[in-house]
Amino acid sequence: MISRRRKALLVLLAAPLLLCLKVITDEQEAEVVKREFITNRTHGSAKQKVGNFSKSYKLLTEFPYKFLMDEPHFCAEDLLVLNMMPVSVGDVESRARVRRMWGSREVVASTKLRPLFLVGESSDAEQQRRLQEESDEYHDVIQVGFVDSYLNLTLKTLSALHWKHTRCRQVPWLLKSDADVFVSPWALTKLLRNETADIVCRLLFSKNVCRPHNCRDKRWMIPLEVYPNEFYPPYCNGPAYAVNQKFVREILTVASAEKPFVMEDAYYTGILAQGLDLKYNNIGSRCQLYHLKQPPYDTVGRGRSLFLVNPERKSRYRYTLEDVWNYLISLRT
Numbered sequence: 001m002i003s004r005r006r007k008a009l010l011v012l013l014a015a016p017l018l019l020c021l022k023v024i025t026d027e028q029e030a031e032v033v034k035r036e037f038i039t040n041r042t043h044g045s046a047k048q049k050v051g052n053f054s055k056s057y058k059l060l061t062e063f064p065y066k067f068l069m070d071e072p073h074f075c076a077e078d079l080l081v082l083n084m085m086p087v088s089v090g091d092v093e094s095r096a097r098v099r100r101m102w103g104s105r106e107v108v109a110s111t112k113l114r115p116l117f118l119v120g121e122s123s124d125a126e127q128q129r130r131l132q133e134e135s136d137e138y139h140d141v142i143q144v145g146f147v148d149s150y151l152n153l154t155l156k157t158l159s160a161l162h163w164k165h166t167r168c169r170q171v172p173w174l175l176k177s178d179a180d181v182f183v184s185p186w187a188l189t190k191l192l193r194n195e196t197a198d199i200v201c202r203l204l205f206s207k208n209v210c211r212p213h214n215c216r217d218k219r220w221m222i223p224l225e226v227y228p229n230e231f232y233p234p235y236c237n238g239p240a241y242a243v244n245q246k247f248v249r250e251i252l253t254v255a256s257a258e259k260p261f262v263m264e265d266a267y268y269t270g271i272l273a274q275g276l277d278l279k280y281n282n283i284g285s286r287c288q289l290y291h292l293k294q295p296p297y298d299t300v301g302r303g304r305s306l307f308l309v310n311p312e313r314k315s316r317y318r319y320t321l322e323d324v325w326n327y328l329i330s331l332r333t
Helices: 004-040 092-100 105-111 125-138 150-167 185-193 245-252 264-271 297-301 321-330
Strands: 067-069 081-086 113-121 141-147 173-177 181-183 199-204 235-244 280-282 307-309
Touching (some): 067 125, 081 150, 081 185, 092 321, 113 150, 113 185, 125 141, 141 150, 150 173, 150 245, 150 264, 235 245, 235 264
Parallel strands (some): 081 113, 081 173
Antiparallel strands (some): 173 235, 181 307, 199 235
């Protein structure tokens, strides 16, 4: 018989192995859930349920904030994708840069993707005057009557959804992209032209809700009484995601303009989307966030990368968005 001392020793030696096996098992189970979610591409396979949201159809026709600058005929031409871009009033250079790239008239005619800039209010009279002149010249600026701030980004996105539904309902896709994101318009429209999902994005899984003990950025802090769950449901990475008209309409029926949730990407594409009959296409491998220290000419040129997220800052400005754009154009001439 084995002595008690030897038994105790065997237990101590086996414990780390059992713990290791448990960790591996848990990771494998998480990976199975993740693969199942992507395969089914519906919220029905996500295990987290936030709760039921009562539907209201008010935001389909009304909006609590006035559109101070509007372009109701912006979608009169034949478009596949409306690219609404939330930018600050003072970010003149980002708007000008996009107009020189995928916002140029020739590229819009080729891709059927057209950028539209969404800004909030400015208290600077001179800044407002220059914005009005810019709008009069290009007719691609929408201004909404609330303060232009980071905490109002959720309202900006809601404004984009309402504006798309009431002015551009006939356009199949809405692309929301940030000012520091490079968009490859030919590759993206090629994908969306035959897309059957409702949401096309890089999906994020098992992201912690920001609390005082784990929050890197206090702007993302969510009180327990606002959202009690420890993790968000799967949702789209915020810098760039495309949604179709079905998504726009369904989300407007459950969204709130009175109490906007500060994490706009988690709110619209994760929390509110739960329980709705919406399908995802996870294009994580085609949304490039990493390996951007050098220009990713190869992945963009071959159409593998649809989006480059903040490449200038990540490369420490070794190259610009326009460097990548010029390379892409050189392949088409």
